[in-house]
Amino acid sequence: TKWAATRPKVSSHELALQNFDATYSMQFGELWPSVRVSLLSEQKYGALINNFSGDDTVTQLQSLGCRDFVASSLDMESGDAAQSISDDTCIHLSKVSISPNLRCFVFPKGDTSRFKAARQDSYGCLSYYLMDAASVLPVLALNVQKGQSVLDLCAAPGGKTLALLQTQTIRFLWVNDWSVSRMSRLQRTLLSYLPDQLCSEDKLHFTCFDGRKWQELGENTFDKVLVDVPCTTDRHSLVEESNNIFSRSRTKERQNLPLCQTQLLLSGLQAVRKGGEVVYSTCTLSQLQNQCVVEQAMKVAEQELGIYSEVVDLQPFTSLFKDTFNFAPDMNVGVMVLPHLTANFGPMYFCKLRRLT
Amino acid sequence: NRMLYSHVRDSRAPAQPHGCQLSSRTLLDLGFTETQAESVCEGVIKALGKRSDSYDMSTIMALLVLGLNSSSIVKIFDKSPGLYAEKGPVVQQRIQNLSKLGLVEGCIQRVISHYPQILIIPAKNVNTAVQFLKTKCLFTSQHVREILRDSPQVVEEDLNDVEYKFQYAYFRMGVKQPDMVKARLFKVDMEELRCRHCFLERRGFYQTPDKKGQTLIVNPKLKDFLAAPEEVYLAQFAKATKEELDVFRALLAREDKDEGIKEEYWRIE
Ligand SMILES: C[S@@+](CC[C@H](N)C(=O)[O-])C[C@H]1O[C@@H](n2cnc3c(N)ncnc32)[C@H](O)[C@@H]1O
Numbered sequence: 279t280k281w282a283a284t285r286p287k288v289s290s291h292e293l294a295l296q297n298f299d300a301t302y303s304m305q306f307g308e309l310w311p312s313v314r315v316s317l318l319s320e321q322k323y324g325a326l327i328n329n330f331s332g333d334d335t336v337t338q339l340q341s342l343g344c345r346d347f348v349a350s351s352l353d354m355e356s357g358d359a360a361q362s363i364s365d366d367t368c369i370h371l372s373k374v375s376i377s378p379n380l381r382c383f384v385f386p387k388g389d390t391s392r393f394k395a396a397r398q399d400s401y402g403c404l405s406y407y408l409m410d411a412a413s414v415l416p417v418l419a420l421n422v423q424k425g426q427s428v429l430d431l432c433a434a435p436g437g438k439t440l441a442l443l444q445t446q447t448i449r450f451l452w453v454n455d456w457s458v459s460r461m462s463r464l465q466r467t468l469l470s471y472l473p474d475q476l477c478s479e480d481k482l483h484f485t486c487f488d489g490r491k492w493q494e495l496g497e498n499t500f501d502k503v504l505v506d507v508p509c510t511t512d513r514h515s516l517v518e519e520s521n522n523i524f525s526r527s528r529t530k531e532r533q534n535l536p537l538c539q540t541q542l543l544l545s546g547l548q549a550v551r552k553g554g555e556v557v558y559s560t561c562t563l564s565q566l567q568n569q570c571v572v573e574q575a576m577k578v579a580e581q582e583l584g585i586y587s588e589v590v591d592l593q594p595f596t597s598l599f600k601d602t603f604n605f606a607p608d609m610n611v612g613v614m615v616l617p618h619l620t621a622n623f624g625p626m627y628f629c630k631l632r633r634l635t
Numbered sequence: 636n637r638m639l640y641s642h643v644r645d646s647r648a649p650a651q652p653h654g655c656q657l658s659s660r661t662l663l664d665l666g667f668t669e670t671q672a673e674s675v676c677e678g679v680i681k682a683l684g685k686r687s688d689s690y691d692m693s694t695i696m697a698l699l700v701l702g703l704n705s706s707s708i709v710k711i712f713d714k715s716p717g718l719y720a721e722k723g724p725v726v727q728q729r730i731q732n733l734s735k736l737g738l739v740e741g742c743i744q745r746v747i748s749h750y751p752q753i754l755i756i757p758a759k760n761v762n763t764a765v766q767f768l769k770t771k772c773l774f775t776s777q778h779v780r781e782i783l784r785d786s787p788q789v790v791e792e793d794l795n796d797v798e799y800k801f802q803y804a805y806f807r808m809g810v811k812q813p814d815m816v817k818a819r820l821f822k823v824d825m826e827e828l829r830c831r832h833c834f835l836e837r838r839g840f841y842q843t844p845d846k847k848g849q850t851l852i853v854n855p856k857l858k859d860f861l862a863a864p865e866e867v868y869l870a871q872f873a874k875a876t877k878e879e880l881d882v883f884r885a886l887l888a889r890e891d892k893d894e895g896i897k898e899e900y901w902r903i904e
Contacts, residue, residue, distance in 0.1 A: 311839050
């Protein structure tokens with residue numbers, strides 16, 4: 279056995295790492311090494327419970343030592359509130375409303391256990407969906423109320439769509455993704471999790487439009503819009519060579535991302551009704567694709583479309599989940615889940631906007 | 636005289652096993668204390684059983700001639716009771732072999748005290764390991780002497796494992812032989828070496844040098860971060876918490892188990 283003294287020509291995942299080293303070490307300073315090693319090591323998953331499955335997975339999962347991070351954060355909230363009613367922050371906390379139907383199990387901090395693949399119940403429904411637990415947060419932040427209509431603008435492969443549907447509060451969900459193949463994958467996924475009657479036309483609508491041109495559809499009355507845009511998918515770009523956004527052939531596309539993301543968020547702001555809310559989310563650490571896009575889209579919406587919006591403070595929201603996730607400090611616009619070996623979720627950036635006019 | 640009386644009584648103590656009577660006395664004459672002599676006698680009986688009658692003192696003599704004192708010798712046998720069963724002349728020949736390999740005065744005594752098993756291993760095996768280090772890993776004779784001095788257990792290891800560790804340090808980490816010797820590479824477990832190196836690498840503090848031996852960052856010296864106690868390693872080199880390292884160690888072990896460490900992209904064949 280011999281070791282190669284030289285490496286192959288710089289591969290895409292190495293280009294990605296070089297790019298991240300250059301930008302993120304500036305952006306995160308001393309925090310970067312911890313984020314870096316986490317991105318390069320096995321990520322943690324969460325098991326999103328399928329409420330439409332007949333199996334009692336919850337007891338099984340609990341016996342494995344994991345817990346529903348949503349419910350446990352709510353327990354913590356009520357516990358805190360009972361203990362110190364006079365405390366200012368508790369009044370804040372009690373304002374946060376969280377869908378009680380969303381359940382996502384995770385292993386505790388520092389625990390590296392893995393979930394088994396989900397099993398089918400007697401009706402062929404899968405009991406849970408494995409996903410980055412941080413992906414549940416944008417959905418929770420959207421906080422869909424009973425009877426609301428929701429647009430999922432970039433929905434495939436559908437993890438967040440499935441989470442949205444688990445809330446069981448949505449009157450009507452429009453599911454869109456530009457990619458036809460990814461969209462059909464999403465539909466197959468939903469079919470293995472949902473009973474047929476839930477997939478009826480009047481409740482669920484699937485399209486494959488270019489989300490940047492949403493205004494041409496004139497469908498602009500949604501209560502809530504989720505804009506989960508394509509991005510540099512930092513974790514993926516560091517390990518996967520195929521379909522890597524850092525490959526030289528995709529340079530243009532990569533450089534174009536912030537513009538595309540801004541256009542998608544603008545569509546979201548147009549699609550939501552006055553008073554409605556938009557959550558913008560990505561799985562990159564890049565400021566250019568996160569805060570800058572939000573600020574740019576808000577500015578353009580004001581100046582060119584006359585749509586005014588405000589950033590909703592998610593501080594009370596994230597403080598509920600600080601035992602499960604490692605949130606980046608000092609964010610002025612939006613929230614960032616920073617990967618950390620003891621809680622290796624994310625990266626997940628999300629920001630909530632309320633349309634005012 | 637009370638002293639004399641007690642001495643006489645002890646040496647006649649009926650509990651003394653017959654076969655060691657003579658040796659026990661001889662040991663006392665050679666400067667062993669009574670407890671030390673007892674411990675040696677018990678060891679001989681445990682190791683040789685009935686054959687303990689015929690135990691000759693040549694191994695002990697050889698060790699004494701080397702300049703090791705009685706308490707060191709007792710410790711040596713405690714660490715490696717198998718040594719009782721070795722024939723004296725064979726042990727002597729192994730000691731000679733070690734000094735032929737260049738372990739000088741002082742050094743040879745240290746090696747034997749720290750790692751007495753080396754006197755149980757056939758000289759042939761020791762020489763094979765030494766040849767291996769010289770021809771396969773291109774260590775000089777001086778390097779090999781230092782390796783034997785600092786990590787004598789290398790002679791007992793599977794040579795494939797030794798080669799693997801060497802190649803890992805050489806190709807994957809870009810460490811040259813003199814620095815491996817300084818870092819006492821062969822003293823450290825492969826898992827620990829890999830864990831400490833990969834943790835630094837993934838945190839961005841270590842790079843594999845390119846063909847010309849160049850890196851974009853200055854790598855820390857192997858001898859500094861490998862031998863350092865864990866707290867020092869964490870604080871000075873990895874700049875991380877113990878929780879992070881513990882999780883990383885578990886994940887890395889699983890990575891190796893899952894995909895087989897040999898599949899990594901920088902390895903040919
Ligand atoms: C980050 S993924 C969405 C992940 C998904 N929300 C989930 O949670 O599983 C981004 C998606 O945006 C889609 N996309 C890219 N450009 C688009 C566009 N112009 N309009 C609509 N969708 C687009 C891609 O096909 C991709 O599926």
